[in-house]
Amino acid sequence: MKMRKKNKVILGLGIALFSTILVACGSGNAxxxxxxxxxxxxxxxxxxxxxxxxxxxxxxxxxxxxxxxxxxxxxxxxxxxxxxxxxxxxxxxxxxxxxxxxxxxxxxxxxxxxxxxxxxxxxxxxxxxxxxxxxxxxxxxxxxxxxxxxxxxxxxxxxxxxxxxxxxxxxxxxxxxxxxxxxxxSIWYQGPLWYNGEWLDTLGVEELPKTTEEFYDLLVRFRDEDPNGNGQKDEIPLSDVQMNGSRLWLMGAFGMKVKGIQEDDGVVSYTPISENYKAFLEYMNKLYSEGLLDKEVYSQSDDQKKAKGQKNQLGIFPDYYSFFTTGRSEQEATNDPMLQPLSSEYSPETVIPGSPRxxxxxxxxxxxxxxxxxxxxxxxxxxxxxxxxxxxQGPEGVYWETAKNKDGEEVRVYTPEVDVNDTESFRAKITPAYGLVTPNLVIDQEPIRVSADEEPNTSFTDWVIGETQEKMEPVAEVPFPLLYLTKEENDKVSTSATDLQTYTTEMEAKFITGVTSFDEWDKYVETIESMGVEEYVAAYQAAYDRWAAN
The missing domain is CATH 3.40.190.10 (Periplasmic binding protein-like II)
Structure with missing residues (x-):
């Protein structure tokens, strides 16, 4: 199956302008x-x-x-x-x-x-x-x-x-x-993959891999050249938990944006039965069999993965921010570059999944x-x-207050009641915009200051946004539009969705770890077809066509 790119999802910071012109409204009591x-x-x-x-x-x-x-x-x-x-x-x-x-x-x-x-x-x-x-x-x-x-x-x-x-x-x-x-x-579909910057420095890596072949070569160096410098062969080039953090970013190298329903140029397909997906599994099996993918990828917890990171054993790993895994500081984390999305012979044009925002x-x-x-x-x-x-941030005088800096400019500073080492705990007590899907525009806010003359340190946030703009924005595509199925369509897909998810997840692990040979691929596809995948895709195609024509 050929996966082609469609219009790119471009990150924007469009800010809605609030109008104060309001006309008379009825009571809504009809x-x-x-x-x-x-x-x-x-x-x-x-x-x-x-x-x-x-x-x-x-x-x-x-x-x-x-x-x-x-x-x-x-x-x-x-x-x-x-x-x-x-x-x-x-x-x-x-x-x-x-x-x-x-x-x-x-x-x-x-x-x-x-x-x-x-x-x-x-x-x-x-x-x-x-x-x-x-x-x-x-x-x-x-x-x-x-x-x-x-x-x-x-x-x-x-x-x-x-x-x-x-x-x-x-x-x-x-x-x-x-x-x-x-x-x-906001373009992030999920947390990124991060390189261990200390390892890159030790090995003198000046340019990140851009293809699956270059990525493989770097993982081999991670395995063989003792980048953590302890004289032991304890390095794990690539780690994850159930492949949930790395799957989509590496599938992108094979032209896929999601494991499931995907749309390309108006055509809806089910990626787990595509030749592209088979190629992805063969690639991951190669990494696993050669000790380049963590042998505990399907058995460890996230805490166990993080423990390896804090022991400086991981070369590339998923997390929302790299320091969540490594235990380093935010400033040190700016040396851990985000994955440069990869291409392959199956997908010469790079693609990664993008959020519908x-x-x-x-x-x-x-x-x-x-x-x-x-x-x-x-x-x-x-x-x-x-x-x-x-x-x-709430009203003035609770979480923040206005102060003038040495140049006479008004800035926001934390009120004395706020613990500047744990500002979120205080903020969570004053607003519902904490951990919920709230109805609002979400934009980057100017940080509140500890004191009027102390410039807020935004270097880490600025760096993350820079990495996102450079690496994700140009190639990010929404896998499938956010849309509604009719009741009839929903009834059709719900009968197959759980079985398809369970079976493909189970078989992915077996193919990658070598428990199941790729000689069984045709049988695998036939099993999925017997689960009603054709009707499953047809329902989503109908929903997409309706959405596109709206």
Missing amino acids: TGNGVKEGEEVKLNTESQFPIIAEGEELSLSIMAPGMGEAEWEDMATLQDYMEKTGITTTYVTPPNADFPTKLNLAFASGDLTDIIYGAGSNTLTSAMEIDYGSQGILVALEDYITPEIMPNLSKMIEEDPNILKSITTPDGHVYSLPMIPRNGT LSRGAFSITSQNPSVEASLRWVDYFYSAEGSKYLE
Whole structure:
């Protein structure tokens, strides 16, 4: 199967401009919208805040996962936002681990809050959106996403129409709003592969491998030339856990972006039965059989992998940042280069998977809600650069305060209450934007300073973004668009998905470790075909064609 490149996914830092021109909005109490009947709530039309008119009252209940750091009613950001908006918010926040069960029970009983916040698509699944949306339990939002009601999100959609396409269900409705990352690493599909920079220095490596052959040669040097300098043959050139961190980056060298459903130039395929995938497995088997891939790759835990890294035994390894594995400092980690994506005879053009830079299920409105328009104006602020910063850092005087530096410029500094060695623990207590899929624009924020005249050290972050821009952005492609399957399509794929995933995962390990010979490849493919893979691919092809034509 020939894998060809399509339009590149280019990392952007597009910032939505917030408009303060708001026109009169209705109460959203029409039963035709599936919204709770009630007395009309008049909204402010003169300025951005407050949202409701003077003398009006509105209370909105919110259900969200609790991360255990603080009660939402005690979060300074939410308290301050009530003052800004004039809208009172109350909260139902079961522990994050229990949230899926609690949300399902709420739907089943009808005991729903006005808003569902921060659920994410793993909990508020696409099938649930379609099901509860078609019943009128979730409110259709597309007619409200206008410059008058939601100026910030509307602006982002105007600049990137794929946002609206990706949150629109097959029946033409929008039942949830997304998180939209546009920060310096938002193109990451998952954490990268990192080289051990100390080993590269020891071996005098001045240029990183660009092909699978060059990568193999370097791994051999890692194995044979004692780069950790202890006189023992304890070096592990390449390590991972279940291949979960390195699989996709190395599959890219063979023209594949994902192990599963992939789209290329409008054609949907299932990569685990392709000749490209077979070539990838043969390559990994070669690395494994020659001691270049960790012999414990399928038996060790992540902690065991990290322990090897801290003993300076690993040459290349996956992690979100390299120092998570090596135990070095951030500054030392800038000597650990990110993988230079590889090419091969199967894929002369380099490709890696790229994130769609959008997460669904962040914000939904239920039929209990007394004012859809007020609720959407409430959340739209967070799709602006200003609102994103407010959501992440809170109001002045809690997590940060304004100070003037020696040049008379106003800068943000931590308040005395913040432990500058553990700022996130404090931040987690003041805002819901901590560990959740929150409905907002995510951009790189200017760091808060320890003192007004102390320039924040952004060298590590700047370096990571530089590595991303140089190595990932030019070749990153979304494996398959973020889209919705119809109920019929979902029924078709769900019967095969688990069996296909289980079987291909099992066989991948057997092929790589040599337990199963490649003489069994045809039998392997036939087994997958017997699992209904043709119908599986056809369902995704139909969904893709519908998405592309939208």
